[in-house]
Amino acid sequence: MRLDGRIAIVTGASSGIGRGIAIELARDGANVAVVDLEERPKQGKHYDTDIQSTTVEEIEKLGCESMFYKVDISDEDAVKDMYKQISRDFGCIDIVxxxxxxxxxKNMDDISVDEFEKVVSVNLTGTFMVTKYALPYVKKSKFGRIIHISSQQAFGGGGGPSYTATKAALVNMTKDTAVEVASNNVTVNVICPGYIETPLQDYHTQETIAEAKRRTPLPRFGTPKDIGRSAVFLASDDAEWITGTTLIVDGGWLAPV
Ligand SMILES: NC(=O)c1ccc[n+]([C@@H]2O[C@H](COP(=O)([O-])OP(=O)(O)OC[C@H]3O[C@@H](n4cnc5c(N)ncnc54)[C@H](O)[C@@H]3O)[C@@H](O)[C@H]2O)c1
Structure with missing residues (x-):
């Protein structure tokens, strides 16, 4: 197995893509700290409508260790405490x-300043804080890996002003951090998923889902497992000389652009 014995943290890992990533990392042998606001998985309107088991339960079925940490990643003190707790429980941290x-x-016209700032506080500031406080740990690891999850929306409009701005920012933050920590043998990369079947898609209507299907060249939407396998690759030794890179996993959505 490619990640035998490595220790990973995945934020937002109770549901959707994070759950898929956590499970795939464990399928390749990693022990995983599951970080989220809630331990129970979200049941979506269109996808994961009857999901029941927790991510920790799924990882334990694969024979790996896993613990849940209730953390709001937009809360700096909570993020600092999270690292203290996880490093006590698991001993070290290799993959974040x-x-x-x-x-x-919502669009520019109807999003409030509070809503805009909330998205920034989770998607950008939260990712920044989880990365900043990870550095002492991943620098000590022989296999230090940081992987951000951005979006195909990083490269164009259509996701609302806050979401697209934060996702574009992550692409550049990836490159900056990659340069900063390269001498410590830590890699930093970003995955940009296309349309993935998760509860995040609840806001869609049947019409907008059909439109997204038409825009996706491959004949199906993506699944959390598709993103999970990409994360396993970036976390593995096969990717040890890849850093500062953007991996687009979108079924071809951006290919015509
Ligand atoms: N679903 C897609 O099509 C898609 C496409 C591109 C990018 N993404 C990105 O992938 C990531 C996961 O999306 P998803 O579709 O799985 O969403 P989701 O809503 O299904 O799951 C997100 C998880 O993150 C957790 N979370 C939210 N705020 C948090 C916070 N402050 N602290 C800790 N945990 C928090 C939620 O509780 C939930 O479990 C997001 O960054 C999203 O922008 C999703």
């Missing part, structure tokens, strides 16, 4: 996946 994110499906 910044997946937690939110979307307010």
């Amino acid at each position: 996946v910044n997946n937690a994110g939110i979307l307010v499906p």
Whole structure:
């Protein structure tokens, strides 16, 4: 297995893409700290409608260790405490996946300043804080890996002003941190998913889902497992000389752009 014995943190890992990443990291042998606001998975309107088991339960079925940490990644003190607790419980930290994110499906015209700032506080400031306080740990690891989850929306409009701005910012933050920590043999990369079947898509209507299907060249939407396998690759030794890179995993959505 590619990640045998490594210790990973995945934020937003109770539901959707984060859950898929946490499970795939464990399938390749990693022990995983599951970080989220809630331990129970979200039941979506269109996807994961009857999901029941927790991510920790799924990881334990794979024979790996896992614990849940209730943390709001936009709270600096909570993030600092999280690292103290996880390093006590697991001993070290090799892989940090910044997946937690939110979307307010509103336009410039109708989004409030509070809503805009809330998205920034989770998607950008939260990712920044989880990365900043990870550095002492991943620098000590022989396999230090930081992986951000951005979006295809980083490269164009359509996701609302707050979401697209934060996701574009993550692409550049990836490059900056990659340069900063390269001499410590830590890699920093970002995955930009396309349309993935998760509860985040609850705001869609049947019409907008059909439109997204038409825009996706491959004949299906993505799943959390698709993003999970990409994260396993970036976390593995196969990717040890890849840093500062953007991996687009979108079924071809951006190919015509
Ligand atoms: N679903 C997609 O099509 C898609 C596409 C591109 C990018 N993404 C990105 O992937 C990531 C995961 O999206 P998803 O579709 O799985 O969403 P989701 O809503 O299904 O799951 C997100 C998880 O993050 C957790 N979370 C939210 N705010 C948090 C906070 N402050 N602290 C800790 N945990 C928090 C939620 O509780 C939830 O479990 C997000 O960053 C999202 O922007 C999703």
